[in-house]
Amino acid sequence: MSELLARAAAEFGTPLWAYDPDVVRERIARLSRFDVVRYAQKANSNTHLLRLMREAGVCVDAVSLGELERALAAGYRPGGDPSPVVFTADLLDRPTLRRVAELKVPVNAGSPDMLEQLGRVSPGHPVWLRINPGFGHGHSNKTNTGGPHSKHGIWHEDLHESLRHLDRYGLDLVGLHMHIGSGVDYAHLESVCEAMLKQARMLGRDIRAVSAGGGLSVPYEPGAPEVDVDRYFDSWDAVRRELESEFGHAVQLEIEPGRYLVAGSGTLVSEVRAEKRMGPNRFVLVDAGFNDLMRPALYGSRHRVTALAPDGTPRPGEGTDTVLAGPLCESGDIFTQQADGAVDFVPLPAVEVGDLVVFHDTGAYGASMSSTYNSRPLAAEVLLSAEGPRLIRRRQTIEDLMALEEPAEA
Numbered sequence: 001m002s003e004l005l006a007r008a009a010a011e012f013g014t015p016l017w018a019y020d021p022d023v024v025r026e027r028i029a030r031l032s033r034f035d036v037v038r039y040a041q042k043a044n045s046n047t048h049l050l051r052l053m054r055e056a057g058v059c060v061d062a063v064s065l066g067e068l069e070r071a072l073a074a075g076y077r078p079g080g081d082p083s084p085v086v087f088t089a090d091l092l093d094r095p096t097l098r099r100v101a102e103l104k105v106p107v108n109a110g111s112p113d114m115l116e117q118l119g120r121v122s123p124g125h126p127v128w129l130r131i132n133p134g135f136g137h138g139h140s141n142k143t144n145t146g147g148p149h150s151k152h153g154i155w156h157e158d159l160h161e162s163l164r165h166l167d168r169y170g171l172d173l174v175g176l177h178m179h180i181g182s183g184v185d186y187a188h189l190e191s192v193c194e195a196m197l198k199q200a201r202m203l204g205r206d207i208r209a210v211s212a213g214g215g216l217s218v219p220y221e222p223g224a225p226e227v228d229v230d231r232y233f234d235s236w237d238a239v240r241r242e243l244e245s246e247f248g249h250a251v252q253l254e255i256e257p258g259r260y261l262v263a264g265s266g267t268l269v270s271e272v273r274a275e276k277r278m279g280p281n282r283f284v285l286v287d288a289g290f291n292d293l294m295r296p297a298l299y300g301s302r303h304r305v306t307a308l309a310p311d312g313t314p315r316p317g318e319g320t321d322t323v324l325a326g327p328l329c330e331s332g333d334i335f336t337q338q339a340d341g342a343v344d345f346v347p348l349p350a351v352e353v354g355d356l357v358v359f360h361d362t363g364a365y366g367a368s369m370s371s372t373y374n375s376r377p378l379a380a381e382v383l384l385s386a387e388g389p390r391l392i393r394r395r396q397t398i399e400d401l402m403a404l405e406e407p408a409e410a
């Protein structure tokens with residue numbers, strides 16, 4: 001794999017996102033007990049990965065007009081049960097409202113206003129209700145999507161207003177959905193299952209499906225445990241079976257992971273461009289910044305790194321404590337930091353300018369959260385296979401960067 005990454009870097013330049021599609025397929029297979037696996041494409045919305053998902057029988061979720069159009073570009077077509085595409089958000093902007101109404105894409109409503117606005121233009125539209133059960137959790141406060149401090153979902157004690165909109169516009173209630181945050185912990189798993197049962201009973205309406213949302217963790221740190229998918233399934237399957245016996249018909253069980261399907265498939269390959277000391281501290285500077293990989297700067301997340309010679313040979317040795325940083329003109333452009341921004345270290349072997357530093361498990365929320373800050377073009381993306389790397393998104397050019405601006409030169 002290291003040799004393949006080095007080949008890809010030599011051919012397409014750095015920084016470079018590289019994905020191994022076999023890892024994605026293997027991840028999908030692990031979730032096969034669920035009736036519907038719905039990929040939360042915000043984790044990585046490259047149309048080639050979406051196409052891979054579709055060919056593997058995975059449905060998709062979209063949270064914006066752009067994501068909806070990406071799903072269509074990857075060959076997803078609205079219609080059918082389960083719906084190949086569901087739109088999930090807390091609001092509908094005007095262009096998106098028009099498009100979901102036109103395509104009849106089911107809407108997973110995160111606010112009563114969405115139901116009202118949708119009902120007015122598209123009576124009878126298929127909808128889900130995303131419920132905020134009153135609690136949440138996340139690997140960071142920024143990824144906790146439940147409880148009274150979260151903007152997500154319809155508050156569990158306020159469903160009456162949504163039900164009024166359902167009735168007034170004859171909206172077709174497909175199912176109930178809960179996503180309380182990213183990063184599983186089993187205490188919350190049981191609470192959210194209980195909350196779902198309680199809500200479904202209180203609702204007093206027939207539903208055809210329930211969604212467990214996303215949030216399945218991946219082991220970013222060496223030795224961190226894998227999520228127990230069977231335990232996860234069994235808890236939700238019990239909810240489903242309860243509901244089936246109450247309704248007297250089948251209820252589909254959906255899961256909506258993003259990270260779990262793609263994180264481990266992806267690496268960010270960067271090149272060492274400078275090394276220096278700041279008093280006692282060793283700094284290694286690479287040509288990827290937080291505009292490429294934002295997670296460390298935003299959440300204090302850590303990604304495993306390895307150092308390779310330009311031909312892909314791993315650099316030997318345990319390594320010495322190193323601050324790993326990027327090229328941006330901002331002190332936070334450091335890949336080794338704590339959640340409060342305090343500088344931290346990673347053991348890195350001796351490297352030379354021209355070596356590669358590979359950031360592992362960056363297939364989720366890597367490329368999809370990149371920006372062009374400091375006017376740095378978006379990096380290229382490749383798919384890896386035995387035949388070699390294949391370009392699936394070219395590197396942005398400087399011309400692309402300025403293409404939207406009116407010419408400034410007189």
Ligand code: LLP
Pocket residue numbers: 040042043088143145179181182183213214215216256257258259260295364365
């Ligand atoms: N469903 C809904 C409604 C969501 O809001 C999300 C993620 C997911 C599913 C998928 O969650 P996952 O399985 O990937 O944990 N940028 C952050 C993660 C933000 C997640 C936002 N919503 C990160 O880099 O960790």
